[in-house]
Amino acid sequence: MQYVIQQSDTLTQIALRFNVPIGKLLKANPQIKDPGKIYTGQIIEIPPKGQSAPNVSGTRQYIVKAGDSFGRIAERFNISYNKLLNTNPQVKNPDLLFPGQVIYIPVGPGSIRPPEYTEYVVQAEDTFAGIARKFSVPLQALIDANLDIRNINFIQPGQIIQIPKNYEEIVQTDRPYGYNTMVADIDALLRQFPFIEKKVIGKSVMGRDIIALRLGEGAKTIQYNAAHHANEWITTPVVMKFIEEYARSYQTGKPLGGFDIRKLFNDITLWIVPMVNPDGVDIVVNGVTPQHPYYKELLRINRGNTNFNNWRANIRGVDINRNYPIDWEKAREVGPKSPSPGYYAGPAPASEPETQAIIKFSGENKFDRALAFHTQGKVIFWGYKDIAEKESRYLVNRFSEASGYRPIPYEEGAYYGGFKEWYMDKFRRPAFAPELGEGTNPLPISQFPEIWNDVIGLMLLGIAL
Template identity: 40%
Template sequence: MNRYPIQAGDSIAVLAGRFGLSVAELMAANPGMDPRRLRIGQTVIIPPRAHASIVDTSGAYGYGSLMSDVAALEMAYPFLQTGMIGQSVMGRAIPVIRIGSGCKEVHYNGAFHANEWITSALLAKFVEDCARACCTSGHLRGYDVKALFERVSLYVVPMVNPDGVELVHGTLGAGEALYAQLVQWNGGSCDFSGWKANIRGVDLNDQFPAFWETERARRDVPGPGPRDFTGEAPLTEPEAQAIEAFTRCRDFHLVMALHTQGQEIYWNYRDLEPQEAEAAAIRLGRASGYVPVKLSGSDAGYKDWFIQEYRRLGFTVEAGDGVNPLPIEQFDAIYERLIGLLLEGLQL
């Protein structure tokens, strides 16, 4: 059993939701406790079921799963702040979760590419584990996260491309107005499992004004499709516009975009990265076993634009190994290596 000290804003209902318990289970573990007279600092016994997870990583992780988890996490951990950074082409809200109250701002995002949806589950699980640790021992994998989040505010956008993710999962059917066009762009196939782009067939990670024209010429993809079409100009897509505007309105010390696959860390951009970038990538590599790679011949990505615009630390992390989309059965193995990297990123 764990012991939890009551904090400002806590109630029996809040604690039950936070730790995955019923009110009756929590009361049974604390006989004699008056739920109407909780005192800050009072110790509450949390029975073993407290470790039940909100984020279910046993099956395909889509937009509905994410939005349900965001709502449940906010209820269970009231110190989390949630919101939206904008909307997708089809009007889906793009959620953001903030954990921490520190003045140093850090940003992680996932699922720029639709068939890399497992990155959304990885980030949602990371938020949950950090939040739970803050409410229990304060430590996670050897890191004092409670103290860390007093210095750092982490903003997580788990799913940049919700329409594309839903297309990959098969939840957009023939009744959708765009469906016939999508099938045509997909070479006549109704199998969208390999689709990377947004719902308009634009690769969102080729949408940023960082030598965009060079990337367009390199890709040489004439129009919409499953992958690699840069769009007709930078920032034509609402999802790219949303993440760009969100980045501009914050003061991020570091950004990290999760992709799959390859177990690599890309840390540079046209020699515009800060002097400490390579050493920082080596630290991330040590925390995960991933390989830092000095990349060339790639432009117009979110990380590229951030480094060009701000001359600060920006990383693209290729999580896992295999063929996209990586199967959810690999989640635990991927997360086991990635969590150290995500925690180390907060300390850079």
């Protein structure tokens, strides 16, 4: 059987994945002179491996993510470890799972309501991922719709696969994402998913709505927020896409990442504030023209620079995440003394309407937990002094396993006036600040797929645990 080399594949990985000794693999491919030199798109021959085929009937495929382990996957899908192992006898060493590897998850009868499909005939050169892109269907949704396909790497021209129907993506994640895009997407989400509640929790300095969306109606309450910092706007499409997938899963009854979202809706009230700092995001995404009402002040604060990529603050040059009433005097002391693209704590604690909106909203709801999404660094800031220490530590370790991101405990002197510390101090409950992705802010939108793949598990666990 033939296999097309994927990006970042190595021969050792392929040998392990298909459970073929590397020597046998090389023997079947005499054209490979140097095992270290294979290239993406190259076709190689996988020798037949005999027995140990996965027991694919009554299963769904699952793509292993960074940080996954068999134990973790078993827990996530609520099946026993041994059942998962028995379903995957092709995996010789359960400690060696690779991101991108396909394994099989047993599916209980009748637990998934069948959605509608259209049929598609596979063409030469088609790949599963390419078909998913062609029909704007998430890869996992396409896999879920084709449970009978034994391995997504082996589709053949002429083969018929099922494309989930009426799957219209609302939140686009391949272009810059500003305030107006978010507002339009929220309108579309409310039309498609009328069970989402929208609430305006405050106004920005320039009068833009600070919007919160509610999903679910359980007793436990959780707050997610994004884009405290202007040049971290990619966190907004991340949580917006999450809202869409979470709502669609509730609507269709199909699980998301193995979680029964209808059950989560019943147990948990999730409130998401997708853009805490709309005025700041707007100037990073759309730039500043002389028509901007704050044009002169902005250029002065930015020292004449018309590029606002370094801008974290709100439109008055106050860093909202240094403006919370927690160690604020210290934030003032260590930061700039006047409006600045970042780190200025403001003229007084909670001086900014954006900060006030989150404070008021948090006080009204007293969330059991809060996650504030930032970029970048692939780390998760957690803890404040000894508040909710045990629960916080447990949760951050689960988040870390799911995402591959590294937990960083609070350290005195590192930063002051931030939402996470304020939240923990005020409500004595866990709060976290995951720093998504890696690179220089603003991260390019091209990093969205990688970020999404890394954090979807974290975002689900942040609700479900």
